[in-house]
Amino acid sequence: MNDTSQTPVAAPAPAAAGGAASDAPAAPDPTSGTAGGELYRRHALPVRVMHWVNVVALTLMLLSGLCIFNSHPALYWGQSSYSGRPAWLEIGATQAADGRIRGYTRVFGHTFDTTGVLGVSTDAGQMYVQGFPSWLTLPSHQWLAMARAWHFFFAWVFLINGLGYVGYTIGSRHLARDLWPTRPDLRGIGRSVLDHLRFRHAAGDAAKRYNVLQKFAYLVVVFVLLPLIVLMGLGLSPRLDTLFGGWVSLFGGRQSARSIHFIVAWTLVAFVLVHVFEVIVTGLWNNLRSMVTGRYRVPQEAVHN
């Protein structure tokens, strides 16, 4: 990322688009950086549908999850919250010496004033005490019962959709064909890292395939992070904890499960931020079209400077 800000010439992606524009007779789409090339059917209908169902379900689960978190905005390791050990993360509000309410966030014993974002926020000029602010929670004000209703309904939507995706991706060989890294992929990891850092994007036939970092990211999300967050959510259920004599102990206990559930949720947010960033820099409209209609315009080759 740094080298783009230091380079006086335009970043590689727009430069590549410019290069293509001068070569290609067809009117280029300057925002996509993918002028010219053939339209290629990139995403099958089931993948597109399940992708957007997943976007809706995960978004609603994140927001309702943060509302649930707000009813006890502290996280612990172990089985219990009252073990004599302090919370490793705590968001709260306290009255300062001048009488004003301040929001604080304490992480591993370090306390930060987070007034305005965490602990205490302002809505229409009115200060209110709430862990995560109302614009990040569903319902927007503290309403635990309703947040749980949203969370557990969309948990089923997410789960059924996710199982459908895993079934499809294995059954259709999407996993073996498109997602599983090949030997050349693995040999090219170093180069792929450099390409990403330089915003050097694949063109031609290479653009029809996922690059190796993309494959790893998707595989980790689909087969590690999402199953883990589901498992940790199930570990919060006192009834499901009865299985195997208390299986949640394998993860350190119920409060550890709650911590892991929270950490994985934010790891997924981080993935989505990188994902959306890559979608934008490799051609927002072209990528969006490919996830809506399935069609992707393959960027032409030999446009690198």
Next chain:
Amino acid sequence: MGAAGLAGCDRLSQTDWFPRVLGSAEKLNQRVATLVTGRKAMAQEFTPADLSPSFRSNGTSNPDNPEYQTLAATGFADYRLEVAGLVAKPRSFSLADLHALPSRTQITRHDCVEGWSAIGKWEGAKLSALLDAVGPTAKARYVVFRCADPMNDDGTSPYYESIDMDDAYHVQTILAYKLDDKPLPVANGAPIRLRVERQLGYKHAKYVMRLELVESFAHIGDGNGGYWEDQGYQWYAGI
């Protein structure tokens, strides 16, 4: 766009029909959880080393109820647990009667709907033994727990809860009279609190004064089976 979406979701939450759609997951959760774990699944039990140094009191810590305060003043010597409804032999139990029933001691984790957990050692009469003594009729489907703590500031809306017969007869379901080897403190529900270990904390009614065996709880409170259920919380609190 995000703000508009959130406002839309807030409006949906306020409708009559949408929460019912969301609530359809509750029955599914109960069915699946029961199917996966089995009806007699046992909650995890712990060792004395796991005990929370002091067991958190949540909700009511001292019922604002003159009758309760009178009972408390004499150490609950005059306390009687009434058992009524769909039973062959309605009767009341003194604390001594409850102590005479087969008991169980268990160290379990209490999971609050808010998200926290605490571990305590509970000792109490098995609810199954009490039910055997009164003989529920074939029609009885739920046990309703009527409590001494008013939930409104004006002293009205006493707490109540209900569980089904699977939970009522479960081995770990007890009417606890001891916490951490001491008589149950007022802050934790003296003289009697329900322990129904496979569900969240709000099902564990404190200050229990009366049990009613019923076929349906539709006629009680707002008809949802408990004080918090009437505020929109799920009746099935196994997740």
